[in-house]
Amino acid sequence: MAAAAAARCILVRASPPAPASPETAKTPAASVSVRAAVVPTPGRRFLAAPLQCSPSSSEATSAPELAVLLEVEGVLADVYRFSNREAFNVAFQSLGLDCANWTEPIYADLVRKAGGDEERMLVLFFDRIGWPTSLPTSEKGSFIKSVFREKLFSAFCMLKALEEFAGSDRLPLRPGVEKFIDDALSEGVPVAILASYGRNGENISRSIIEKLGPERTSKIKIVGKEEVEGSLYGQLVLGKGVASSLDEQLLREAQKAASAEKQRIAEEVASILKLSVDIKASESSEKIIAALRAGSEYVGCDVQNCILIAGNQSGVLAAERIGMPCVVVRSSFTARAEFHSAKAVMDGFGDPDLTISKLLRKKWFK
Numbered sequence: 001m002a003a004a005a006a007a008r009c010i011l012v013r014a015s016p017p018a019p020a021s022p023e024t025a026k027t028p029a030a031s032v033s034v035r036a037a038v039v040p041t042p043g044r045r046f047l048a049a050p051l052q053c054s055p056s057s058s059e060a061t062s063a064p065e066l067a068v069l070l071e072v073e074g075v076l077a078d079v080y081r082f083s084n085r086e087a088f089n090v091a092f093q094s095l096g097l098d099c100a101n102w103t104e105p106i107y108a109d110l111v112r113k114a115g116g117d118e119e120r121m122l123v124l125f126f127d128r129i130g131w132p133t134s135l136p137t138s139e140k141g142s143f144i145k146s147v148f149r150e151k152l153f154s155a156f157c158m159l160k161a162l163e164e165f166a167g168s169d170r171l172p173l174r175p176g177v178e179k180f181i182d183d184a185l186s187e188g189v190p191v192a193i194l195a196s197y198g199r200n201g202e203n204i205s206r207s208i209i210e211k212l213g214p215e216r217t218s219k220i221k222i223v224g225k226e227e228v229e230g231s232l233y234g235q236l237v238l239g240k241g242v243a244s245s246l247d248e249q250l251l252r253e254a255q256k257a258a259s260a261e262k263q264r265i266a267e268e269v270a271s272i273l274k275l276s277v278d279i280k281a282s283e284s285s286e287k288i289i290a291a292l293r294a295g296s297e298y299v300g301c302d303v304q305n306c307i308l309i310a311g312n313q314s315g316v317l318a319a320e321r322i323g324m325p326c327v328v329v330r331s332s333f334t335a336r337a338e339f340h341s342a343k344a345v346m347d348g349f350g351d352p353d354l355t356i357s358k359l360l361r362k363k364w365f366k
Contacts, residue, residue, distance in 0.1 A: 066360065074311025076212075187360065191220040288314055
């Protein structure tokens with residue numbers, strides 16, 4: 001009820017009701033509400049957003065049948081080998097855990113067994129080598145949090161070094177990725193690179209993208225934070241650049257109320273079935289979903305006609321949530337991980353692994 005009331009407030013503020021006409025009388029109420037919500041008024045502003053292809057559009061027949069969205073970390077370049085594992089090792093040393101050291105084989109094994117969940121990786125590791133002798137069993141959770149705090153600090157200290165490393169010749173692009181992009185463009189397949197999310201931030205992602213060269217990058221769409229906020233999804237769902245300060249407050253309250261109501265209903269059903277449930281997506285998951293939807297807008301295709309080339313489980317799960325097909329390209333971080341919801345898992349680009357011709361033949365986007 002609260003969600004509906006808040007939503008009605010927003011629609012009334014967004015656009016006063018227009019006089020009924022024979023045409024509008026035939027239009028479903030839901031469609032009228034959506035149009036009313038996006039009509040600008042003197043108190044509202046809109047950023048330019050890309051046009052989304054739609055089956056009902058007169059230009060739908062000319063829209064591309066397939067588009068490719070590429071992640072950066074683990075896909076364009078294998079940055080995990082340098083950053084994440086070493087940040088944990090520095091954290092171990094800072095805490096005086098001299099017996100703790102993640103070599104590449106240990107790290108890869110933990111990633112595989114924990115599915116990339118870093119907290120689970122730590123638990124598995126200390127279960128294997130033994131927990132600090134002075135640590136009570138009840139304090140294991142606090143100990144894991146202290147390791148994470150040190151790891152984040154270590155990662156922050158390493159960030160500047162990583163930025164320099166990412167922009168240098170010491171971090172090459174993955175073999176075959178340039179040809180993969182060139183082949184896609186020559187086949188008329190639009191390409192977007194998602195720079196707005198990643199463990200190490202957008203600056204590092206853009207440094208890696210620059211390695212593709214200006215001629216190649218001029219033909220593809222790079223989707224960073226600004227592009228996500230400027231997309232139609234970013235404006236209407238995330239509330240970026242859409243509303244005045246008061247309207248933004250109302251929109252946030254409506255979203256909170258709707259989320260709380262969905263959670264309440266889910267919990268009631270779950271209690272009957274004796275299950276536990278949490279339908280709230282994590283902030284990182286929502287960030288990835290926003291980037292995927294924005295990417296699909298910029299390449300001019302619906303999400304089900306795009307294929308995400310992902311490098312980790314987070315991208316795979318986000319793509320699954322919105323119905324976007326996904327293919328994984330393994331890296332040192334995911335060398336032995338399993339991706340059950342991916343359409344395929346490849347070891348790299350080019351024959352015998354991932355090629356544009358394979359994507360076109362498989363028709364995974366249909």
